[in-house]
Amino acid sequence: MFAGWCPHPGQQAFLNATAPVRVLACGRRWGKTEVIAAEVARTLLTAAERCVLLVAPSNEQALLGFERTVEFLRRAGARPIVRRTPAPVLIVGNSRLWARSAIRGGVYLRGRKAHLIVVDEAAYVPEAVVNEVLMPMLADTGGKIALVSTPRGKNYFYRLYQQGQEDGVRIWSMRSPSWHNPLLSPTMLLMQSSLMSARQFQVEYGAMFLDAAEQVFRTEWVDRALLLNLPDEGLVVAGVDWARYRDYTALAVVRGSRAAAKLIALRRWQGLSWADQVQAVAEHLKMHQPVRVVCDRTGVGDPLLEALQAAGVPHAEGVVFTARVKQNLIENLALMLEQGRLQLLPDPHLLNxxxxxxFAPASRGTQLHSGSVHDDLVIALALAVWALPNAEASAILTSGTKRT
Ligand SMILES: Nc1ncnc2c1ncn2[C@@H]1O[C@H](COP(=O)(O)OP(=O)(O)OP(=O)(O)O)[C@@H](O)[C@H]1O
Ligand SMILES: [Mg+2]
Structure with a gap:
């Protein structure tokens, strides 16, 4: 198909499928982005004029598929005109490719027509973006859509997969673990399996659709939190989780009260010195002007808090994580999600x-853990949500301008 490139059998099955909707669930490092790029490139190289849209949960992921497509086109001898800013687009012959993220409800996607839409890591893209934004783009052109992803529980991606298993004509679907990629090193797989819990490995590499009783944040609560449209009002507060050894420094900024709140910003940094972590967090916080910032000071003590205060964040305060404190924070976050009081951003790392x-196994009591997957963003979010005022306090605090 492309000089020097040979799809593995799973990739070939996807490329051969002709259904208008294709759902491909596979493990990490299976070659998802690669096969997406191959599919996009071959569509762009057909004689007819084609508009293709490549969507991913984040800009970085959309750009990965875009760059891989450029490589395939060049390999095929084509000379695409490529523009990467303000957003990736390329033209080859009469055809065109846009690569976009699904952030902000897909506002950057609306109003286009497409002959082919491919969604990388589709289980991390909100269902509403797929149904309300992407599907209508295919109506005029009779176009096709391909959703490719590692599973994330039994969400809409799973339901489409199931429909494909029953139907097979309108929806084609296939599930394939990472080890179906013959290029993947067994040593790497063994190492990964030793780094994560059995369930994490079954999902991330075994491509299984699992929702489990041990999950603290149920998939349907999280998905519903992505669909909420809560008002943009109330106080701004933030939570910070400092990086220790191999993990990330994470920052979550939330607006509202415990009755109704909205995640408005989420950031994480890795590999920074203590001083740079403080600087990065302080600069970000200045943009949002939170009235309260709660930081995890377990193991890092007061110096970081003092440095943050000195860097211009006067409202920073610290919490020490005992098992009880952590449990309260996490349960408060879970309750806000269960009761639909918190609107989330579709950040793929946060969703993961x-x-x-x-919950840890019963033998270890009610302790919470996240195996080897990072939990920095969850902790930062839990701290931010903890910092929110309750509804009554919020009403008093935000009506300050009217009081004398
Ligand atoms: N058919 C193929 N021939 C040669 N190399 C391949 C093929 N398919 C995938 N690869 C290579 O395998 C690696 C993993 O592929 P890719 O990034 O597409 O996987 P992925 O499933 O998207 O991974 P992730 O879960 O990290 O997003 C890449 O280096 C890619 O170039
Ligand atoms: Mg990928």
């Missing part, structure tokens, strides 16, 4: 951390 956050 929430999905894998588990």
């Amino acid at each position: 951390e929430l999905y894998h956050f588990e």
Whole structure:
């Protein structure tokens, strides 16, 4: 198909499928982005004029598929005109490819027509973006859509997969674990399996659709939190989880009260010195002007808190994580999600951390853990939500301008 490139059998099955909707669930490192790029490139190279849209949960992921497509086109001898800013687009012959993220409800996607839409890591893209934004783009053109992803519980991606298993004509679907990629090293798989819990490995590499009783944040609560449209009002507060050894420094900024709140910003940094972590967090916080910032000071003590205060964040305060404190924080976050009081952003790292956050086995009491998957963003979010005022306090605090 492309000089020097040979799809593995699973990739070939996907490329051969002709159904208008294709659902491909596979493990990490299976070659998902690669086969998406191959599919996009071959569509762009057909004689007819084609508009293709490549969607991913984040800009970085959309750009990965875009760059891989450029490589395939060049390999086929084509000379695409490529533009990467303000957003990736390429033209080859009469055909065109846009690569976009699904952030902000897909506002950057609306109003286009497409002959082919491919969604990388589709289980991490909100269902509403697929149904209300992407599907209508295919109506005029009779176009096709391909959803490719590692599973994230029994969400809409799973339901489409199931429909494909029953139907097979309108929807083609296939599930394939990472080890079906013959290029993947067994040593790497063994190492990964030793780094994560059995359930995490079954999902991330075995491509299984699992929702478990041990999950703290149920998939349907999280998905519903992505669909909420709560008002943009109330106080702004933030939570910070400092990086220790191999993990990330994470920051979550939330607006509202415990009755109704909205995640408005989420950031994480890795590999920074203590001083740079403080600087990065302080700069980000200045953009949002939170009235309260709660930081995890377990193991890092007061110096970081003092440095943050000195860097211009006067409202920073610290909490020490005992097992009880952590449990209260996490249960408060879970309750807000269960009761539909918190609107989330479709950040793929946050969704992955929430999905894998588990109650420890009964033998270890009610402790919470997240196996080897990072939990920095969940902790930062739990701290931010903890910092929110309750509804009554919020009403008093935000009506300050009217008081004398
Ligand atoms: N058919 C193929 N021939 C040669 N190399 C391949 C093929 N398929 C995938 N690869 C290579 O395998 C690696 C993993 O592929 P890719 O990034 O597409 O996997 P993925 O499933 O998207 O991974 P992730 O879960 O990390 O997003 C890449 O280095 C890619 O170039
Ligand atoms: Mg990929």
